[in-house]
Amino acid sequence: MTVLIVIALLAVLGGAAVVVFTDDPARQAVVLGVYGLLLTVFFMVLQAPDVALSQLAVGTAVTPLMVLLAVRKVAQSKRGKRDGR
Template sequence: MTILLGALFLIVAATGTGIVLSRQPRRQVMAMAVHGLAMTLLFAALQAPDVAFSQLVVGTVAVPLLFLVVLASLRLHRPPPEDGAKPEGGGPG
């Protein structure tokens, strides 16, 4: 059992590091979902099924889904690029 816990702790540490080192928001969200799943497995191995189920629902599904919705919303409301043209009036240069 201690080998399993050690392996799960290493997986949790690796997935947490993966979140931090990701630079693209979508990859960060997917890394968060994988980290949530790793935490779920760790909690299940620690014999905390209620916490594991909560982590599965919230950390693996709900939070990453909300982040993906926000990222999609930001992409929809982004103004189109202006082909390098300077804005009219008031800008320096």
């Protein structure tokens, strides 16, 4: 079991590095969703299904969706100002 925990922890560590070093906000939101999935697996390995379910709902689905919607709104706003609206 300890080896499985170490593997899951290394996957989470690698995923965190990818999230930090991703430049484009839209891609960052997608990578954040994948990172949330890695955290879900990690919590399942640690035998915390309640935390894993919360992470799956919030960290994998809701947060990246909110970031993508915010990025889209900012892009629309910039386009509107550029077009003179």
